[in-house]
Amino acid sequence: MTPSLLFLLFLFATTASPAPIALPLSTSSRWVVDDDGRRVKLACVNWAAHLEPTVAEGLSKQPLDAISKSVAAMGFNCVRLTWPLYLLTDSSFGSLTVRQSLERLGLAESAAGVRVNNPGLLDLTLVQAFQAVVSNLASNSLMVILDNQISKPGWCCSKYDDNGFFGDKYFDPDEWLRGLEMMATMFNSSASVVGMSLRNELRGPKQNVSLWYRGAEIVHSANPDILVILSGLDYDKDLSFLSEKQVNLSFTKKLVFEYHWYGFSDGGDWGSQNPNEVCAMVIGNITRKGGFLLEQGWPLFLSEFGIDQRGVNEADNHFLSCFLSFAAEKDIDWALWALQGSYYIREGQLGLDETYGALSWDWCKARNSSFIQRLSAIQSPFQDKHLPGPGLPKSSPYNMIFHPSTGLCIVTNSQLKQLQLGQCAESSAWSYTRQKNLVLKGTKYCLQPEGVSKPAKLGVGCKVSTAKWDLISSSKMHISSNLTNNGNNVCLDIDDNGTIMTNRCKCLSLDGTCNPGSQWFKIIRSSREVNDQIFKQHRSQFVQHSANVMADLDFAIGEEALIYYHSSTTYGLSYPIHRGQVENWDAMERFWQQCIFNYLRCDPEDHYFLLTENKELKNILRQRHKILKMIFFHPEIYNDSFTTPLPAIVDKCIQLSPIDTRRALYKNIVLSGGSTMFKEFHRRLQRDLKRIADARVVTSNAQLNDDVKSQPIEVNVVSHPFQRYAVWFGGSVLASTPEFYDACHSKAEYQEYGASICRTNPVFKVTNRVGEFKLGLLPYNNDKPFGIQS
């Protein structure tokens, strides 16, 4: 074994699924299932053995067992092994040995290669060598589908090769049926041979809808265990005639249809037209010509597709992303063209390099490991339990968000902070809701855009319009949010590091040279067991996170709370602030959490907060302590009471100020906050304050000489339309000044000095004698409610 193969094995060993399959296979609606009824997804690769030498390709390059092992290591679970009819029906082939067959074609070098790499095969007959290949694949736990590619050995398939349909020069139907029967019988006790493709790519002027499925009964009766796989007409690109009339066969649960799809054969102009439009059109055509069978409850095996794996063919690159999105969405069974990195001889060329080959020219490593990596996304079934389909019970799977141009899926990192691309096996479970939210299943988090060229985030405010995602463009593979009101939408995208971003939507139409690949996502259904360990890890981190910060998210505030309350009996209503005082600190903490985590969507550790509060002197310090502790996450129970009327508080506050500022302060009392919005609040405060001030003037004048009387004090309470938001306005102006940051206290300072830190305010350099009157949450302790005019 060469070092490079070891590398390959190492690289892919972890992706191989060890779950044993109970053979034989059969069908259940559109799915292939094993003997225990569990889904088996055919993730195959085509291995050619039908060209002129009639020997499986590559045996001159690598030992058979090494080839089988690299098939398994690349994550495939089966091989579609091609064979030419004459291998069995023409005795002049059947009697040849591998050495003779290669030498008669002048392939002495290949014969020498087989002698070195597979000495045991060199002098076997072609049939024995074919059986050896099947049995080696079986011993590596690979299933085998035998595909009759052609009659006369050689490269397939063209209009002019006389192998296209019954009655063509090399396609004698009786000989063909005889050959099929021989092949089916030959492997009637090989459980690993799970199916037979009866004939590859029926085609040509003789093709006939009333005859095309011949062979099915003969194969089934020769080997009732195997799947009978029928190719469509027109190079296996047309099964549309089945929408009218199904085939009439004596057996059930063994019939599979196959279909071939290449970028060059699908009628789309992948090279120069807009990829969104081509993808949509081609998928539409394929659905009409074969895909509809899935909806009718038939398995459809995409038994050939492939691209130039050097990545040099832009048309192929666009095609592959479109193909992968379809294959993932439909969770279809498939076979890649091809395994072989090179041929002994193909169309007259010795050692031809197969640029579509999964293996390199020398068969010793993957031709393009990033291609295999991408393909691995569709190697495991997305749906493996509670299979849906006509005649099957309904299931409730979740969604994955698949990114076909990388073959990865959107995953959340362990802190649920960042969204990035990761292995689909570790995909987060999403649900794309009726309200167009992309919700992380089992949580209240949903996907939200932050802005153009900014990472997308998870947030809990899912009702906002920006958290709603449309599937746009003809391909419907752009996931778009209306980020701004002026019609500017953004699309999910990735940056170089695979972080999920939102950017301006690109390539929605027109320009065919534009590559939308990074913005192509497909929301697919999955019932895969969510990787338990990862889920539990998420879960426990989530729970821990919650315990500290989020507690229980099942609550709402404001109008939303009223809606919840009135629409369901399971919600209670609580008013954490009563008469201007915080009474329910638990609810208040949740209120702040909701504001910080949900609406502002920020991590408090990364931000400064400006705290404003009630100026009721008796309680102010305790309230501040409380809020500080809460913001720094040490909530505790608080009890409080107060008895002083508001005008007395204001008066006392002014009296505590320097004497030369007092008159100016009385003259300029500004109201702010919702609780000052009562009718005539300002007039009443002004009147009561004036009484107190006048009384003080009268008292002091009574003690003074007549010639030094105090002037009356002008009291003026200012009310204005924005007073409800005045604290917010003032606060935001203050918080946006550079000086604000000098005035902030950090958590570290708080921990160093304790609650006393809130007694000093570096902005004002005074203690509790502030020039601003924030009356927003003040109580009014008279026996009459304040808002009623006396």
Ligand SMILES: *[C@@H]1O[C@H](CO)[C@@H](O)[C@H](O)[C@H]1NC(C)=O
């Ligand atoms: C397989 O075919 C051979 C030859 O026709 C027959 O003798 C044998 O019973 C078959 N085995 C099974 C398991 O059907």
Ligand SMILES: *[C@@H]1O[C@H](CO)[C@@H](O)[C@H](O)[C@H]1NC(C)=O
């Ligand atoms: C298809 O085969 C049927 C039955 O042999 C025959 O009647 C019919 O003419 C054929 N159609 C074509 C287009 O060859």
Ligand SMILES: *[C@@H]1O[C@H](CO)[C@@H](O)[C@H](O)[C@H]1NC(C)=O
């Ligand atoms: C199916 O074929 C059987 C036997 O060839 C025949 O008796 C039956 O009428 C056919 N059914 C239909 C629906 O064509």
Ligand SMILES: *[C@@H]1O[C@H](CO)[C@@H](O)[C@H](O)[C@H]1NC(C)=O
């Ligand atoms: C595919 O469908 C389009 C219409 O959507 C049609 O114009 C075109 O001819 C079809 N191509 C093929 C190859 O069926």
Ligand SMILES: *[C@@H]1O[C@H](CO)[C@@H](O)[C@H](O)[C@H]1NC(C)=O
């Ligand atoms: C593999 O494919 C990618 C994407 O198509 C391409 O960029 C890269 O060059 C290819 N690598 C090799 C070794 O061909």
Ligand SMILES: *[C@@H]1O[C@H](CO)[C@@H](O)[C@H](O)[C@H]1NC(C)=O
């Ligand atoms: C986004 O805006 C478009 C055009 O105004 C509208 O058709 C679409 O429904 C909006 N999408 C969402 C999710 O609100």
Ligand SMILES: *[C@@H]1O[C@H](CO)[C@@H](O)[C@H](O)[C@H]1NC(C)=O
């Ligand atoms: C990707 O990650 C690297 C290393 O962490 C970093 O230097 C670079 O800025 C990142 N690129 C983007 C687009 O975020």
Ligand SMILES: *[C@@H]1O[C@H](CO)[C@@H](O)[C@H](O)[C@H]1NC(C)=O
């Ligand atoms: C309320 O606070 C006062 C002063 O801090 C304290 O003495 C009293 O025990 C508290 N009452 C309750 C019910 O916690």
